[in-house]
Amino acid sequence: MHQLIASRFLDDQLIVCPGSTAGIKVPLREFTDLERTTEAGEAAPAWLIKAARQRWVLDLAPGCPARDFLLVRPEADPQYSRASWEINLGCNYDCEHCYLGLKRFEGLDWEGKSRLLHIMRDAGVLWLQITGGEPTIDPLFLRAYTLAHELGMMITVSTNGSRLWKPEILDALTRMPAYRVVVSVYGATAASYDGLTRRRGSFAKFQKGMAAALEAGIPMRLNLVVTEHSADEEAQMVAMAENWGLEHHSYVNMSPTIYGGAESLPAQSAQHLRQRKVFSGCNAGHTFFHSDPHGIASICKVGRDPNVDLMAEGVEGLQRLGAIADSLMLRTGGCSGCQLSGSCGVCRPTAKIYQEAKAPLASYCQHGQKREEVPA
Template sequence: MREPSAYGFARASWEINLGCKFACKHCYLGLKEFAGLAWDDKVRLLEIMRDAGVLWLQITGGEPTIDKHFPDAYRYAASLGMMLTVSTNASRLWETSLLAMFEECPAYRLVVSVYGATEASFDGLTQRRGSWKTFQRGMAAAREARLPVRLNIVVTEDSAHEIDAMAAMAEDWGLRHHIYTNMTPTIYGGPESLLAQSSKHLRERTPFAGCNAGHTFFHADPHAKVSICKVGRDDQIDLMAEGLEGLRRLPGVADKLMLRTGGCSGCQLSGSCLVCRPLAKQFQEARAPLQNYCQHGQLRKETVNA
């Protein structure tokens, strides 16, 4: 039994590192430098998450499974009573040590990204020769072990012609899948990830209706710098310096970041904007087309089509 927390954060995500063996063209992380906390600080971070009330934890990266502390961190989080989701490219799911770990401490879900249905398109998007083969090897092992895998099918210019083939692959494997088409700028506001986007397959966004980021959810980067989410990384709180009490400031940070400022201040359509303010800021910094994120872009599109 876990004691109730006065902080009210039920969910969190944690980039255990930013390192990855792939160099995907669409990756929102931009520079993927391998860096993170020492083991003792990882333990402290997880204990702060527990004390904050976190029951659902997503461990991500980069590629989390290449972190030398990943198995121990995963097991320790599980021992603290957390239900765990791991976001991975499946390139190491064939390793016996990882398979044994997932058998000993079952994950709630493994979310695996799919970058193509053929070796050419998969390796083309990841910009790493052999990535298709390691993906297939990992997926074969995961299916044999009956791991709780869900697939994220990533549609880019490299793989758009294989949407049906990727969906068919998921169905043949008997796995649930989600088709992901809308790319975002990098966390630094860079446009390079948008260049991989297939403009023909952009999904119509629904108006942003609010979220609990910073109130019941938070995100921790590899250095335990906490933000309201993966997108809104301004005004981060250093948990290694401030400890658990630092999280009391996060709701105020969230409310501040959600205000319509900069290019959105005074906009009469902001109440029905297609994205949250932190994401709109990234699109603006990347000088992305309005139709990617703004109601004005939708109006312009409708006018052109009329």
């Protein structure tokens, strides 16, 4: 099983290591030499052995074949370096703030999931986020995770942490390290946590999962979700993350559902509502895409329509996403008559779902009431 991955990444060539956020850029000549070396079964070059020791503390034997530890990714056209995938929309929680709305447990069978992951590989996806719903409750999660790793993807798993204690999940995350496991935190006490998830005992499951993952040394980051239930516990949540020595970020703005529903908005802590960071463009649809549980690709999790059916069109369908992305950024609908649209700093698909939810203008419009700015 590979320990390192060599891949083209936009205009660069990278070598990365599963389980590590560190990487190195290599010149094109050295990269093509690695392609030839692994193809021929030749010994790894001395510079790679040295770099692996310095960057990742990997003790690789001089003279060992490069293919024994290195996976060289094939060139892709089109090249989408990152993707996110909702493996399903089902969840073992029923969180009040959830942007998914209807959490139906449905999606592709194993043949479909395998084909989708191969399409992602062929599209050049190096960084893959597996999310849900709760991805770890999908009966095919471990098979999908294993295949994504075997195809040479740096995997991020977005989870509520409730099942990280399970031996089979810990085993997979230890043998095939994720780039990162991102755990959402919904409170610092059982009262707030269980209140938001509407599942008694969910805080205890979170604590059990975190304890097991920390003991196993799983690389993690915490998303601290601050809602009405935990409005007075943000400092406690931050302290919890710092006591664990984990990178963390507070998410304070609740979003309408992906269907434009407002049922998630009452969970918003009014005192924590912040102005979103000014939108200055992004690579959604151009070098990044999102896939739902059925293999329907969109520019991102928010701008889901128009879309591309990857199961019907394959990797070639992604050629259309760039034009879709550009069209979705046009000021239409509720913003079409705005006199200040020329200076607007809001992502248009984001504004659209707020407008569909009939949310107060100040909750998403940059020209509304002035608030402290936050990244998301």
